[in-house]
Amino acid sequence: MKRFNVLMTLALLFAFMMLAACPPPTPEIEPEATSIDTTTAIPEDTVTEEEPEAPPEIIKESQFATVYFDFDKSNLRSDSKSGLDANYDLLMQFPDVMVKIEGHCDERGTVEYNLSLGEKRATSCKDYLVGLGIDASRISTISYGKEKPVDAGHNEAAWDKNRRCEFKIVSQ
Amino acid sequence: MTKSKFSFFVLILLLTSPTFSFAQSDDVRNIHFDTITTGYVEPTPIGVDEMKYVGNEYIDKTDSSLMRYVTRIVQRDIDFYADFDLVPIDSFFIKTYEILELDLRGWKRLGADYVLKLEAEFPGRRNMRVYWKLYYTFNYRRIDKGRFEVHRDEWRYMAHRISNEIVRTLTGEKGIFLTKVAYVKKIGKAKEIAIADYDGANERLLTKNGSINLSPTFSPNGKEIFFTSYLETDPKLFKVNIASGRLTKLTDFPGLAAAPSVSPNGKRLACVLSKDGNSEIYVLDMKGRIKRRLTNNRSIDTAPSWSPNGKYITFTSDRSGRPQVYMMDSDGHRQRRLTYEGKYNDSPSWSTRGDRVIFVSRSKRGRFDIASIDTSGIDYHIMTEVGMNENPHFSPDGKHLVFTSTRLGKPDIFTMDVTGRHQRRLTRTGNCTNPVWGPID
Numbered sequence: 001m002k003r004f005n006v007l008m009t010l011a012l013l014f015a016f017m018m019l020a021a022c023p024p025p026t027p028e029i030e031p032e033a034t035s036i037d038t039t040t041a042i043p044e045d046t047v048t049e050e051e052p053e054a055p056p057e058i059i060k061e062s063q064f065a066t067v068y069f070d071f072d073k074s075n076l077r078s079d080s081k082s083g084l085d086a087n088y089d090l091l092m093q094f095p096d097v098m099v100k101i102e103g104h105c106d107e108r109g110t111v112e113y114n115l116s117l118g119e120k121r122a123t124s125c126k127d128y129l130v131g132l133g134i135d136a137s138r139i140s141t142i143s144y145g146k147e148k149p150v151d152a153g154h155n156e157a158a159w160d161k162n163r164r165c166e167f168k169i170v171s172q
Numbered sequence: 173m174t175k176s177k178f179s180f181f182v183l184i185l186l187l188t189s190p191t192f193s194f195a196q197s198d199d200v201r202n203i204h205f206d207t208i209t210t211g212y213v214e215p216t217p218i219g220v221d222e223m224k225y226v227g228n229e230y231i232d233k234t235d236s237s238l239m240r241y242v243t244r245i246v247q248r249d250i251d252f253y254a255d256f257d258l259v260p261i262d263s264f265f266i267k268t269y270e271i272l273e274l275d276l277r278g279w280k281r282l283g284a285d286y287v288l289k290l291e292a293e294f295p296g297r298r299n300m301r302v303y304w305k306l307y308y309t310f311n312y313r314r315i316d317k318g319r320f321e322v323h324r325d326e327w328r329y330m331a332h333r334i335s336n337e338i339v340r341t342l343t344g345e346k347g348i349f350l351t352k353v354a355y356v357k358k359i360g361k362a363k364e365i366a367i368a369d370y371d372g373a374n375e376r377l378l379t380k381n382g383s384i385n386l387s388p389t390f391s392p393n394g395k396e397i398f399f400t401s402y403l404e405t406d407p408k409l410f411k412v413n414i415a416s417g418r419l420t421k422l423t424d425f426p427g428l429a430a431a432p433s434v435s436p437n438g439k440r441l442a443c444v445l446s447k448d449g450n451s452e453i454y455v456l457d458m459k460g461r462i463k464r465r466l467t468n469n470r471s472i473d474t475a476p477s478w479s480p481n482g483k484y485i486t487f488t489s490d491r492s493g494r495p496q497v498y499m500m501d502s503d504g505h506r507q508r509r510l511t512y513e514g515k516y517n518d519s520p521s522w523s524t525r526g527d528r529v530i531f532v533s534r535s536k537r538g539r540f541d542i543a544s545i546d547t548s549g550i551d552y553h554i555m556t557e558v559g560m561n562e563n564p565h566f567s568p569d570g571k572h573l574v575f576t577s578t579r580l581g582k583p584d585i586f587t588m589d590v591t592g593r594h595q596r597r598l599t600r601t602g603n604c605t606n607p608v609w610g611p612i613d
Contacts, residue, residue, distance in 0.1 A: 072490075072494065072495075072516075108534075108540075109495070109516070109518060110475065110488075110518045110519040110532060110562055110563065111386055111387060111562075111563075111605070111606060112387060112430055112431040112444070112474045112475040112488070112518075112519065113472065113474055113475065113488055113490075113495055113518050113519070115386075115400075115407065115428060115430045115431070115444075115451075115474070116428065116430070116444060116446070116451035116472040116473075116474045117472060119427065119428050119446050119450075119451060120450070120451070120472060123446075123449055123450070141427070142405070142406055142407075143407070143428055143446075144384070144402075145386075147363065147384050147386070148384075
């Protein structure tokens with residue numbers, strides 16, 4: 001019986017060694033978001049052809065570019081910056097306009113984390129515009145996290161569209 | 173000795189079989205997890221007999237179906253419970269032996285260690301009275317009995333009371349069959365806070381404001397639910413009284429107010445505020461006044477959750493570049509990272525005993541699995557095999573979990589025991605997320 005116990009112990013040791021020897025799970029490769037073609041540039045004429053003296057026309061929300069982000073990121077891509085530059089021009093052109101930047105995320109990750117991430121994205125946009133010279137009091141931010149997707153799909157294409165900041169007009 | 177020799181042989185066979193090491197599987201991990209953390213034992217097989225009428229008066233179809241309903245609920249409770257297995261009635265067996273009525277011997281042959289027998293009366297037609305008797309098939313002795321009488325409309329409540337008694341008798345612990353689960357239900361474009369029995373029955377909406385309401389969490393006494401709402405455009409913290417439905421706004425800071433968690437003594441509220449531009453974790457009093465700021469950095473800090481003893485708070489932070497699970501003392505000191513496996517770990521909450529943290533781990537092939545880790549950050553285990561899970565929370569008895577899963581396409585609430593078995597889908601509408609399990613009583 002004693003000998004049997006020794007054998008048993010050896011077998012268990014062997015079992016643990018086998019377990020320990022198993023290869024570690026291969027590191028996951030993050031599916032990086034493919035850069036997408038954001039046709040965000042606004043029509044040139046609305047920006048440049050305006051006469052400075054003319055009474056400002058009513059600006060439409062759709063004139064503001066939507067800004068897109070990479071997965072789990074709140075830093076601005078180069079295409080995001082060009083979109084924001086266009087929005088800057090609009091804000092300069094219509095100095096009475098107050099906007100709210102809505103930060104959004106794709107469906108991956110939890111509600112709480114995405115709320116904070118959306119907030120960070122909106123703040124990135126705001127900071128960029130304030131850095132360019134827009135008065136901070138003209139821009140407010142709000143995060144909807146992953147609660148308001150524009151595309152309800154569950155694929156990269158949908159996620160690319162959902163990771164965004166939208167500009168909403170509060171008053172003008 | 174011959175028996176142990178045989179099992180030794182089986183063990184060697186198992187160990188040396190090629191599939192064993194190849195699998196390296198979550199199975200092995202699960203077994204490890206069970207034995208180490210929950211003192212796993214085989215569930216006790218329990219037979220639940222069909223309820224019999226023992227009164228003297230004539231009963232109609234409604235009465236007999238009521239008796240059947242109560243039996244079914246008790247059976248479902250027993251079937252759900254981590255420590256129990258419901259013994260199914262084997263109709264082939266019954267036909268073969270021409271058994272008209274399962275006696276204790278019959279139940280024993282079907283494998284039941286215990287048998288619950290139920291008898292009903294309908295005193296004054298309005299009420300339903302049920303006698304329950306629990307037998308041990310080893311010696312055919314009755315080990316406990318009891319009686320409940322309720323208005324017949326409260327049959328569901330009574331069934332759960334009986335199940336709780338069985339748990340008390342056989343485990344000495346409090347049953348969870350009268351607990352509630354709260355969650356978020358998407359209705360049109362709105363997201364409302366809903367509450368239901370632990371098994372998904374009696375669902376009702378606690379908010380009907382047509383706005384977005386998120387992240388419900390129970391107060392420790394189970395009487396209120398705290399949550400984030402976009403009711404006043406910007407996300408703010410609210411609470412709702414479950415009984416009266418009365419809504420109270422708690423915060424009015426600029427920016428985000430989210431992810432509430434009430435301290436176990438019910439006196440403090442941990443949450444996320446972005447009033448200074450970035451998401452930081454704060455502790456508020458129950459009127460929403462800031463008592464302390466716990467985090468201070470440029471990263472996202474969110475999803476705070478109090479440990480059961482109130483000494484620690486676990487949370488998510490992406491200060492390392494990706495969201496990972498951290499813990500700190502509840503005054504904000506000693507902030508330390510718990511998770512290193514998996515690139516994306518989020519949504520932490522505590523085990524009922526406070527020895528482990530469960531969270532969502534984006535581990536393999538981009539799946540979101542439920543994982544757990546001990547508070548030293550060493551003992552990491554994945555608990556689900558099917559990915560796309562979110563928001564795991566323990567039941568108050570520490571034996572079960574509630575979580576969101578999109579494994580069937582659309583999000584629904586699921587429950588399971590800590591070993592991953594007894595999985596059950598609570599909601600079937602495909603629009604429910606963010607569940608939390610309320611306290612006992």
